[in-house]
Amino acid sequence: LAKTTQPISMDSYEGQEVNITCSHNNIATNDYITWYQQFPSQGPRFIIQGYKTKVTNEVASLFIPADRKSSTLSLPRVSLSDTAVYYCLVGGPSGNTPLVFGKGTRLSVIA
Amino acid sequence: SQTIHQWPATLVQPVGSPLSLECTVEGTSNPNLYWYRQAAGRGLQLLFYSVGIGQISSEVPQNLSASRPQDRQFILSSKKLLLSDSGFYLCAWSDPRDTHMPPLHFGNGTRLTVT
Numbered sequence: 001l002a003k004t005t006q007p008i009s010m011d012s013y014e015g016q017e018v019n020i021t022c023s024h025n026n027i028a029t030n031d032y033i034t035w036y037q038q039f040p041s042q043g044p045r046f047i048i049q050g051y052k053t054k055v056t057n058e059v060a061s062l063f064i065p066a067d068r069k070s071s072t073l074s075l076p077r078v079s080l081s082d083t084a085v086y087y088c089l090v091g092g093p094s095g096n097t098p099l100v101f102g103k104g105t106r107l108s109v110i111a
Numbered sequence: 112s113q114t115i116h117q118w119p120a121t122l123v124q125p126v127g128s129p130l131s132l133e134c135t136v137e138g139t140s141n142p143n144l145y146w147y148r149q150a151a152g153r154g155l156q157l158l159f160y161s162v163g164i165g166q167i168s169s170e171v172p173q174n175l176s177a178s179r180p181q182d183r184q185f186i187l188s189s190k191k192l193l194l195s196d197s198g199f200y201l202c203a204w205s206d207p208r209d210t211h212m213p214p215l216h217f218g219n220g221t222r223l224t225v226t
Contacts, residue, residue: 032212043201043217044155051211087155091212099145099205099215100170101155 004088009106018075020105022088025069033064033071036087038104044087048073075107083109113138117202117218124225130175130189132221134202137183142204144185145215146177149199161185162207197225 005023012018024033032051036044048055050062050071061074075082087104117134124130136142146158157170159177167177174193178186185202200221205213 034212034214036215041199041220041222043203043220044215045217046214049211049214089212100157101147103154 004090004102006086006088006102006105008103009108011108011110012078013110014079015077018078018082018107018109020073020075020086020088020107021070022073023070024088024090027068027090028092030092031068031090032092033062033068034089034091035060035062035073036089036101038085038087044101047086078107078109080109080111083107113204113216115202115204115216115218117221119221120219121222122224124192124223126194126225127191130187130192130196130223132187132200132202132223134185134187134218135183136185136204139204139206140182141207142183143207143213144179145203145205146185146187147201147203149201151198155201159187192225194225197223199223 003026032049034049035047037047038044048057048060048062050064052064052068055062063072073086085104085106087101089099091099114137144161147155148158149155158175159167159169161167161179164179164182175187175189200223202218203215205215
């Protein structure tokens with residue numbers, strides 16, 4: 001699995017757009033990029049997944065440059081309820097590959 | 112739809128006592144199953160994963176063990192708990208037939224405190 005690097009923590013005010021960048025220099029050709037959100041005392045929750053360019057859903061957008069060595073999770077107009085830890089994972093389509101989480105990015109949204 | 116059940120939600124056990132945490136998945140077949148542990152303020156540590164009945168891979172050497180007696184049942188056990196076994200234990204499943212990187216679906220976790 002490609003190793004990922006994320007900022008340890010970020011702060012933001014309510015209503016702002018938050019961008020969290022993940023570095024994955026050793027990403028393989030068949031690897032996808034997946035982001036999870038975790039609230040205290042809960043399991044992580046799948047947010048978004050992408051392979052290249054841009055993916056958008058009702059929760060977030062994921063931007064992936066052409067070289068795919070990094071990706072950026074974009075949360076539009078965050079609210080207090082977006083305070084959580086965000087994890088970036090990189091892995092291939094094989095269902096037998098164990099998925100290892102890094103330490104994630106702790107996002108704190110301030111009123 | 113698929114659901115994952117994990118119990119108990121909280122558990123307080125003395126040092127040296129045994130442990131058994133159970134996880135079951137409904138609504139799918141032949142899932143990949145995972146046990147993770149999260150110590151206070153730390154990231155998720157993969158403990159075990161299984162790609163089929165009786166097939167267990169261990170990621171971290173420790174006094175814990177896992178078993179998969181049925182296709183959708185995953186059990187985490189210990190014969191003698193240590194203080195360092197305290198933490199938040201999460202079970203998860205993924206669909207190996209997913210052609211992309213299969214997302215993980217987590218249970219609600221078990222908060223284990225070893226005293």
